[in-house]
Amino acid sequence: MEQKKLIEKLETLSKIKLKKEEKEKIENKLEEIIGFLDNLSTFDKTIEKDNQDNKSIYRMEDCKLQSVSIEDFYNKNNKVENGSFKVPKIL
């Protein structure tokens, strides 16, 4: 459900409407990729990844209105280990 909401939000932000089959494909991949991008949070522990006080310098809307938190992805993503995304081996 959370992923569906995120996709809807991203469709609005990017001015792109996905077809049903595209939506299904992207939905799964996006979760994995965002989980992977969350590794960035390990670079510097001083800024919490889900700090709701953080605001974009370009967007002034209230961050607490965000309908999806990264934490949800962490909880649901079985590829996350000790707060870091586990990198799959290609070799």
Place this chain on the structure above:
Amino acid sequence: MKTIETIIKQNKTAGLKQNINDLITVISKEERNKNRVSGYVEEIQGKELQDTGNNGIPIAIKNNINVKGWNIDCSSKILEGYIAPYNATVIDNLIKNGFAPYGTCNMDEFAMGSTTATSYHGKTTNPKNNNCVPGGSSGGSATVVAEGTAFCSLGSDTGGSIRQPAAFTGTVGFKPAYGHVSRFGVIAYASSLDQVGPITKTVKDNALVYDAIKGYDPKDTTSLDIEYKSIYNEIDETKKYKIIVIREYIEMCESELRDSILETIKYLELQGHKIIEKKLFNTDLLISAYYTIASAEASSNLSRFDGIKYGHRTKEPKDLEELYVNSRSEGFGQEVKKRIMLGSFVLSSGYYEAYYKKAKDIQEYIKQEFNKIFEEGDLILMPVTPTTAFTFDKELTDLEMFLNDIFTISINMAGLPAMSVPNGKTKDNMPTAIQIISKSEEEQKIFNLGVQIENNSEK
């Protein structure tokens, strides 16, 4: 008499349809002649570039570099039928220096991909083995050179898009330092990472093309106003260097590739170069940072393709919003949509600090790490890719595809120059390659060492 057109016709007759996609647009001889300065080379195959006296040399152009009057579409439906109204600065520079752009090369849609399979025009195959990918995103540019359809081509490199296809096809691919080649007229993917560079058969050919395209351009605000020096005229095959080797990265490669790289390093040591082993940064963080920055910039750059300013326009929209949304949804392919959405996500409220800003911090850290490492040596040697060209049927997930760029993206993040040089072949006759990196202002060293590696691999 062989021309590009006859070569393509021969390919058609022979049933090699896959090769047709390497050159999407073939310009007629008359049109081609308008672009050249003098002495068009009719006999394309079997000649070395330098033997022609550098006059009217045919060069193939990646489909994201504007050539006046050509259909430049970034291999995307959204730019179908778009006719470039002006030349990119690199094209003007080529013509000024006696090159003759004659056709566009297939690429991943908007340069997003590592296989050339995301192209709206269909996939290009690797001329060394048609079951294998040619790499990407400049897969068409590398293929035309590898199969001998072109002496040279231009590609663009945002995270390895020149070097990886060069490595997969056994050609020489050079990504110049950021700011050394004008980006004016090049359709942007990620502006802070993109650079245009040559793909050729030999290192010396590469220097000739690079000499032709580089230089300060007031029309590009990121162009560096530095003294022009010819690389080709200064190539010295006897120079010895302190070479830093990242063994950890080499050990991550598949065995045949790893062994060939280690053999090259051994050869260089025997020739009198000093080899120093060092470690570099955590590659996991690097990839996360790269894809954050590249996607963020892509979402911003590609916002102009809305059916009004540029690009495909949907039929009979009921309002302006629907015109934007439907035009973009119909025009972009799935890979591009995914990256735009990812970019929108990392720039969106609440996540900007957690992703984009953090990624920029990592970029700064990478630059510092490279500066530190260059205090101890002249050049860095590392693999271009963890594997040789893989087959189309190898279904890689997005993350696995990202990992294929693991050794190339840090160079774009730091704005450094780097070259992929063929250094051998596997038992299956697939090319292996090695990557040479220098400081921004020391590109000459890359070419000097590149020639030495090339000489050894030809033995």
